[in-house]
Amino acid sequence: MADTPTPKTITKTIQSPRGTHDILPEQTPAWRHVENTFREICTRYNFGEIRTPAFEATELFARTAGDSSDIVVTKQMYSFIAPDEQSYTLRPEGTAGTVRAFIQNHLNERGPVSKLFYIGPNFRYEAPQAGRYRQHHQCGVELLGPDAPESDAEVLALAFDLFRALGLEASVKLNSLGTPQSRLGYIDALRAYLEPLRDSLSEDSRKRLQINPLRVWDSKDARDQEIVAGAPRLLDYLQQNDTDSMAHFDALRGYLDDLHIPYEIDAALVRGLDYYSRTAFEFVTPNLNSSIGGGGRYNGLVEELGGPPTPAIGFGIGIERVLLALGENVPSPPPLTAFLVMLGDTARQSSPKILSLFRRVGVHCDCDFVGRSLKAQMREANRQKARFALILGDNELAENKIAVKNMESGEQELLHMDDALIKLAAINADETVARYFAGEAH
RNA sequence: GCGGGUGUAGCUCACUCGGUUAGAGCGCCUGAUUGUGGUUCAGGAGGUAGUGGGUUCGAAUCCCAUCACUCGCCCCA
Numbered sequence: 282m283a284d285t286p287t288p289k290t291i292t293k294t295i296q297s298p299r300g301t302h303d304i305l306p307e308q309t310p311a312w313r314h315v316e317n318t319f320r321e322i323c324t325r326y327n328f329g330e331i332r333t334p335a336f337e338a339t340e341l342f343a344r345t346a347g348d349s350s351d352i353v354v355t356k357q358m359y360s361f362i363a364p365d366e367q368s369y370t371l372r373p374e375g376t377a378g379t380v381r382a383f384i385q386n387h388l389n390e391r392g393p394v395s396k397l398f399y400i401g402p403n404f405r406y407e408a409p410q411a412g413r414y415r416q417h418h419q420c421g422v423e424l425l426g427p428d429a430p431e432s433d434a435e436v437l438a439l440a441f442d443l444f445r446a447l448g449l450e451a452s453v454k455l456n457s458l459g460t461p462q463s464r465l466g467y468i469d470a471l472r473a474y475l476e477p478l479r480d481s482l483s484e485d486s487r488k489r490l491q492i493n494p495l496r497v498w499d500s501k502d503a504r505d506q507e508i509v510a511g512a513p514r515l516l517d518y519l520q521q522n523d524t525d526s527m528a529h530f531d532a533l534r535g536y537l538d539d540l541h542i543p544y545e546i547d548a549a550l551v552r553g554l555d556y557y558s559r560t561a562f563e564f565v566t567p568n569l570n571s572s573i574g575g576g577g578r579y580n581g582l583v584e585e586l587g588g589p590p591t592p593a594i595g596f597g598i599g600i601e602r603v604l605l606a607l608g609e610n611v612p613s614p615p616p617l618t619a620f621l622v623m624l625g626d627t628a629r630q631s632s633p634k635i636l637s638l639f640r641r642v643g644v645h646c647d648c649d650f651v652g653r654s655l656k657a658q659m660r661e662a663n664r665q666k667a668r669f670a671l672i673l674g675d676n677e678l679a680e681n682k683i684a685v686k687n688m689e690s691g692e693q694e695l696l697h698m699d700d701a702l703i704k705l706a707a708i709n710a711d712e713t714v715a716r717y718f719a720g721e722a723h
Numbered sequence: 724g725c726g727g728g729u730g731u732a733g734c735u736c737a738c739u740c741g742g743u744u745a746g747a748g749c750g751c752c753u754g755a756u757u758g759u760g761g762u763u764c765a766g767g768a769g770g771u772a773g774u775g776g777g778u779u780c781g782a783a784u785c786c787c788a789u790c791a792c793u794c795g796c797c798c799c800a
Contacts (some may be wrong), residue, residue, distance in 0.1 A: 599800025659760040
C-alpha cells in the first residue's frame with residue numbers, strides 16, 4: 282500500500298426508518314406475483330384500479346377512524362404540518378382515500394355501482410413486530426352502491442379466488458353488526474349485563490365498557506372472555522330486533538355455502554364505528570397467528586364524509602402477511618437465458634451491439650462489465666444459471682459467428698450470428714410461454 | 724405504550740473463569756501454462772465485535788445508555 286491512508290470521516294450509516302423494509306430484487310418477484318394475481322382477479326370481477334394519494338388531509342382520517350379507534354386514540358398516525366400550515370397524514374388504511382375520491386370525482390353519477398380496487402402502502406406508527414410494520418402494503422377492493430347480500434358475496438368470492446390462485450389456505454371469520462340503530466339497542470343490553478360485573482373485568486375492558494362496550498368482546502384476557510361468554514349475543518339480539526340485518530346475514534351465509542367458502546361465525550368480531558353496518562369479516566390462515574386481512578360493510582361512511590348516502594362494502598389484505606403465509610411457495614427471479622463471454626478487446630468492444638441484437642429478439646441476456654477473464658466469465662454464466670454461454674472471440678468475429686454453449690449438457694456449436702439469434706429467440710419464447718402457463722408471466 | 728430476548732466478516736454462527744495479531748463454514752476474488760463453468764486443490768480480500776460511555780493493568784466477554792432487530796401484551800393488514 283503506497284497510498285497514505287486518508288483519514289476516514291466517521292459517519293453513521295443511515296438506516297431505513299424503524300418498521301420499514303427494503304424489498305430487494307430477489308423478493309420482488311414474489312411481490313409482483315401477489316400484486317399481479319390480485320390485479321388480474323379484480324379485472325375479471327370488473328373492478329377498476331384506483332390510485333389515490335399517499336397522504337390526505339388529516340381531517341379525513343380523523344373522521345373515518347372515529348374517536349374510539351386505536352389508530353386515532355394511540356396516535357398511530359404519521360401526521361405532519363406542511364409549509365401551507367395544513368395538517369396532512371400518511372394514509373393508515375385504504376378505504377378513507379378511496380371513498381374521498383369516490384365523492385370528489387362524483388363516481389356515483391356514473392351509475393349505481395362503483396367497483397374499485399387499490400394496491401399501495403399504508404403507514405402506522407406502531408411497535409414493529411412479526412407481520413406488523415410501520416409501512417405495510419395492502420391490496421383491497423371497495424364495492425360502492427349496492428346493499429344486497431349478493432354484493433357481500435361478490436367481494437368475498439373475489440378474495441377467495443385470490444387465495445385460491447395464490448395457493449393460500451384461508452377461511453373467513455364472519456359476524457354481523459346490525460345497523461347503527463339496532464346496534465345501539467344491543468350495546469345497551471350488553472352494558473346492562475357487564476356493568477354489574479365491572480369490577481371483575483380487566484383494566485382495559487373497564488375502559489372499553491366506558492367508551493365502546495362492543496370492544497370488550499375483543500379482549501384476550503381469560504377472565505374477560507369468561508364473562509363475555511355469558512353476555513347477550515349480538516346475533517341473538519338481531520334475530521329478535523333487526524330482522525332485516527338477520528335476513529341479510531342469512532342470505533350471505535347461503536351464498537358462502539354455494540361458493541364453498543369456508544367460514545366461521547365469530548361473535549368477538551366487532552367494529553365500533555357508527556358507519557359500520559351488518560357484515561364484518563376477517564381472513565385467517567392456519568399458518569399465521571394474525572389475520573391476513575379484513576373488512577366489512579360501511580353503509581354510513583360515504584355520507585359521513587359528505588357524499589350521497591351510499592352503501593358500500595370492502596376489504597383490505599396485507600401483502601406482507603400474505604407473503605409470510607405463502608412462505609417459500611412463491612416465484613423466484615427467472616434465470617438468465619444467455620451470458621455473453623468475450624475474449625479480447627475487439628469482442629468486448631462489439632458486446633454492446635451483440636447484446637442489443639439478442640435483446641431485440643427478446644432474449645434475456647447479460648455480459649461481464651468489469652474485464653474479467655474468460656474463466657471468470659464462464660463462472661459468472663454458471664452462477665447466473667444461464668442456459669447458454671455465447672462465446673465471442675477473434676475467431677468467431679472474423680466469420681460473423683458465435684459459439685453457443687449449452688451450459689447444462691456442455692455441448693457447444695459454432696453458429697452464424699443470424700442462426701444464433703433465431704435459436705436463442707425461439708428458446709426464450711418457449712420459456713416465456715412455459716412461465717405464462719405456470720402463472721408467472723406478468 | 725409496556726415486558727422478555729438478540730446484535731461478532733456479505734450470510735449463518737463460534738470464541739471455555741475478562742488475557743497476545745477475534746475464528747469457522749458458505750459466499751466473493753485470483754490461480755492450477757496458451758480461448759471454456761459446475762467438482763477438487765492452493766492462495767487472497769473482507770471485521771476499530773451495532774453505537775456511545777463506564778469498570779479494569781487488560782473488555783467481543785462485566786455495567787449503563789442508545790439504536791436496530793426479534794418475541795409477547797395491546798391492536799391491527
